[in-house]
Amino acid sequence: MCAGDDKNCPEFETHRAKMMDALGAERRSFLKSAFVATGGAAALAGGGISLVSPALAQASAARLPNQPAFHYLPATDQTVHWGYFSKKLKPQVEIDSGDIVTIEALTHHANDDAELMVKGDPGAESVFHWTKEKKNVKRRGAGDENDTKIGGGGGLGVHVCTGPVFVRGAEPGDILEVRILDTRFRPSANPEHKGKSFGVTASAWWGFHYKDQIEEPKDREIITVFEVDANGGSPFAKAAYNYRWTPQTDPDGVVHKIIDYPGVPVDHSTIKKNTDILRGVRVPIRPHFGVIALAPNEADYVNSIPPMHTGGNIDNWRIGKGATMYYPVAVEGGLMSIGDPHASQGDSELCGTAIECSITGTFQLIVHKKADLEGTALEGLEYPMLETQTEWLVHGYSFANYLAELGPNAQNDIFGKSSVDLALRDAFRKMRKFLMTTQKLTEDEAIALMSVGVDFGVTQVVDGNWGCHGIIRKDIFAGRMA
């Protein structure tokens, strides 16, 4: 059946109406939710020591309309772009600074078990729809749009990204503040699994472990399906089953011996499910977005995998509810996209993926104009920063801006050049700059403080451009504010 997206389907109008109705119901449900009713967003905006000084907040607020508007961006084949970022993309929604937008993000691993994560869900069905006759989202990756060898886009990038969001007034040189006000698991639409959401961890060929496996066969890739309480009733995820990846023939006849193209529907008659796994093991949930990206300016089509100076696939599990991100704006409107939702992840994302699980997020976006930044903590910020209620974090990569640093073949070359050492080097330099500029420390003060008061961790070693982060507690500076 067409999901309301195939104009050649004889029942297109009926199907389309059904899909729009289903989406409308989701939107209405959100607007009726306790979050909006209680003015949750406004409440969250206050409190804590923010990188935004009172003066900057005032300057930015003076530019806002009186009342923030709410927007809802569902994930459909029409609102997503798959596996790449691009400044050429038509915005899916245009908002004012200060507005709140709820965005549905779908995991690109949903087709690893379509029964659990796609079936019956109109948005997911429209995105993942792929038959011999029709593949709704043809381009998957930054590669050749008409690649027939492996598939359109070449799989050079994998994340289903919803957006972009155009923020009026955002221009290169400005900073976009992104407050994550809420996250909510996307429930399985399968009536047999009411109240549950599902996610996938792929132990894949790009994982840190892959060439270092001890059990046979050593070149295996494993899909582990996890289950979470969609209503947030449990702080833990648990494993449902796993299976070994088998060669999958996609609807266009291409055989995928390994996980080399996103969204390939896995034929469950070809796999063997092991349900007796991770018995009694419960994984603490940490709902977050692996990808929040502003479009970069360096190239027209950019692979969604390596994290960039404008954000993207940072894969830090702390980028969840209550956190605020700051990104440098590189193109007009910022063009923010959301993707790669995760139910949980550990620092390093060792096997290649997190618990990849569809999540709907609510965000407030605030533009800080370049003209207002002078002398503030955000002046000259040329990389994404994370602020939680208690900490500030810098994100170091093997290459701070790989698109500019590695030349015309950057998008290929980055996959062979990364190391944790380089990522730590970049995190060190960014933290030093942060301490010297925002706290006005000398280099000597900054370096001593980093050694005794900053924790450096491994963000991920699987995204081409590997990452380390540096964490500093805000209360270290509480005495300076008084």
Add this chain to the structure above:
Amino acid sequence: MCAGDDKNCPEFETHRAKMMDALGAERRSFLKSAFVATGGAAALAGGGISLVSPALAQASAARLPNQPAFHYLPATDQTVHWGYFSKKLKPQVEIDSGDIVTIEALTHHANDDAELMVKGDPGAESVFHWTKEKKNVKRRGAGDENDTKIGGGGGLGVHVCTGPVFVRGAEPGDILEVRILDTRFRPSANPEHKGKSFGVTASAWWGFHYKDQIEEPKDREIITVFEVDANGGSPFAKAAYNYRWTPQTDPDGVVHKIIDYPGVPVDHSTIKKNTDILRGVRVPIRPHFGVIALAPNEADYVNSIPPMHTGGNIDNWRIGKGATMYYPVAVEGGLMSIGDPHASQGDSELCGTAIECSITGTFQLIVHKKADLEGTALEGLEYPMLETQTEWLVHGYSFANYLAELGPNAQNDIFGKSSVDLALRDAFRKMRKFLMTTQKLTEDEAIALMSVGVDFGVTQVVDGNWGCHGIIRKDIFAGRMA
């Protein structure tokens, strides 16, 4: 004045009596303390999910004397060895398994400001005593004991280590459990600074930042002195002042242009103190021991800097009060030494040091015999593991056992071969082994779980053999225990 340690001093007997009296007072004060009176150690032993199963605890307890004895090991020139570990060392105290021992640990940086950290403190004075006539602790490092070019021991290793402690019944193949029951800052003996303790952060040539400084002169080393409340009245340390290292001529006439030998008395008439530093900045304290080492068997004299399979300079700030370490025993009696006490440190110890600050620790040591280990979580443990109340941690190094892996020149070669990538690789392998052996997971289960439930961080990048750690929460397995 002689500190009661120079038999050629005409007043030796008087001085000696005075020193022993001072040490005795410290010991009596400890025995009267609330900790001992309330049976603190016994209380701490219970609770939590331990790597020691009830059956193993019972087996190990059956080997204990009825009542644990208390021991007190002060730090004096007679009880410390400086900069090296050795299976040849005579034990300073012999204890039974289950006994409790309080051990004074001195920072090797005390002579960076002797007025604050040495003067008036009989133990510290005896260790740091160094005049043209007499250097109480001659050998500092694993190098040539009679090195005259730079100093005895060659500075190949820097930590003042107290011990070793010989644990009766501990033999190669056994596991030594070390419970850190208490830590207490060593107060400054200088009456002007009553109630305070002091520590030093050296931003030194071996730091990760050193060849990457942006301000001039780029080859500078900086000593930052921190102050903490000796009585634990504040959870923060604050900076007192800093100075740039200047060439220091030691009492034997050797000039130290850089920080290349431990315990060189810094002549404060040659340095410029900057007191207006880190104003209002407060560093969360994390009292812990950088070094807890069992003597390795691979060589007679081993540099104290690179962490080893038998522990040593792990430099993880989580090895503090309430934590338990498990070490493989490599030589008879275990021969445990304590050193490198830290008031605080961040993950990575970026500039080369933590807040190096003298601390007295109280430890309970329990031998788990090889014969009792079969089928337990400690079976086959060949590296040091950390257990906190809520987490288990593995420590990866660039080289898991560099002494065995790098051959006869290991102690030199290790300083040029480390990387964070290698350390993460080792931490990954150790965590996989831990999950597969102690939790009986398959490799596929272990790898998926590591990606979504284990956090990998950078322990240190300044100790020759660089370190990464992996942290897993115990409650992940709570459902399996029920």
